[in-house]
Amino acid sequence: MATAAAAVAGNLCAEPTRSATLDALDAMSAVPGDVALAAAPALVDVAACTEDHAEHERATLLLARLLIEAVAEAVPEPAPLYGAAFAGERLAAFHAPRVMAEATQLSRAGQPLTRKDARSYASLWAPLNSAIGHGWTGLEEAAGRDVMGFMNTVSQSRRLSCPRFLTRLSRPSWCLGCAHAGLRCDRRASTIIR
């Protein structure tokens, strides 16, 4: 599966090629910087929209790994990669992933949340943890906001998982995909929050 920078985002967002692309990226001993920059936002899209817990965890942990590698490189800092991943509406979508929203809805219907749900919730915090060691301010600046903006967005995103918000969501098509031609985003967080 092609993992060149030009193709990797599209391959991650397209369901038929997603798994193989994740495999290929996992197999790399070190992901080249341009590939990482292209893959990062697509991994956020996958994590936000997949209905599969295992795929959600793969995407989030791979993103965390890319950020760890960026930190280890030291120059450039992880900020550009973090910014590419979480700029704009992607942060909100990432913190209200489909796997969690559906679990919350089922919980309201009497089906308790499980450790699998907790594990998905835990894994979505892994990328931030991996990038934050050298400071948080610069990361959020690279994503076009400040840390307060992060706090607000994530606080509100949690409410996206509540049923009364979920009922206002249309069935997600694949991928937030704002940057990818032919892919449509049905979960525009800011619209829902308003």
Place this chain on the structure above:
Amino acid sequence: MRTQVSAAIGEPAPSSDRELLVNLIELLQSEALPEQVLSGAWRAVWFWPVSAPARQSTPMEMGVIELAAAHFRAIGSTADAIRVSRCREGRGFSVLHAVYAVTRASGGEAARPDLDACVATGGVFDICIEVVTAFASAGVAGLRDTNRGTITTALMLLSICHMQPGCEAKLRGAAKALTFAMQHSLEFIEAFGYTSGACAAKVCCCVFGRDEQGSEFTFTQEHIDVLTVDWSQTVAGEGFRATKKPTSDNIFAVQLSVSDVNKPLLLANKDFIPYCVDALLLDPEHLRAGMKEELKAWCQTHHAEALAQLALFEPAREALLQDGSVVPALEAVAAAGLTEQARELAAAALMALSDRKAGTTTETEGPKHVMLSCEYTVCLHL
């Protein structure tokens, strides 16, 4: 922004929130997880009390502080745990930050089982002392590779625990390491005041603030300025601090106002006296007017004492009298303060100021302090 955050925090949490938290902690207790998920799970616990402060009891009931100490120890040496290159998934930071979130959610409560758990032998408090010591031991060469969140959070936890039995002696023993942390400040979130230097200043304030001559630690004007900004914004409820209650966990103005060594530094900061007046919470429109009565009472009493301590210091008396808001504010507290202690402290301050106004100052040698007995009786110690 403040409104948005408050709305999010104040919203009743669905029961599924608690279920998820319980599952997260059970996950941490029982399963061998990939390092990244483990670290993420601690980060998720951190976010939880921020989102729902009313539910701080769940982590305590499930032994999360003891679990955090065990997980931190499992990383390996403390020297490794604070280094970005040796603890790449950031577990050291996320573990300590989860504990901080639990303690923060309990701020202002009368009983503090969270702090009892932190200071248990070999527990989180000891870990934080080790973190600061390891940070200093690594020296300037180690700064680049230090996880800024880990050192900053360790310092925040030290200041929260400082009044627990046995903690002050350990903190005094770490004076050199704390000095290093202040001299080599690392920014974590500067806009929130989360720098290692500012957090170390708070710890030093708790421990060394009341010292007169011969202290292991000397405050500078910069330290005072940083602390005043942090405290005044916390009381005013500005920005991120809207979600942070002013409590004895994070405000230490009295500690600094006792020592005659530090009083000139407080006076040199033009914002310190206005901050103390604001913190009396006399304005019915104050953003903290809706805070719990116990917290408001603590805040008013603390700052009435700070003003009373300053009033006994000749240069400070002049400054207090020159500020037209001080005497009316003290009169208001003396007449209708939230606690008997606050009323007595305000009266004591007014008495010291009126001595000055009438030209009847008593000249005695040595520093003068307001002393509080265990019955909260106020007397001037001249």
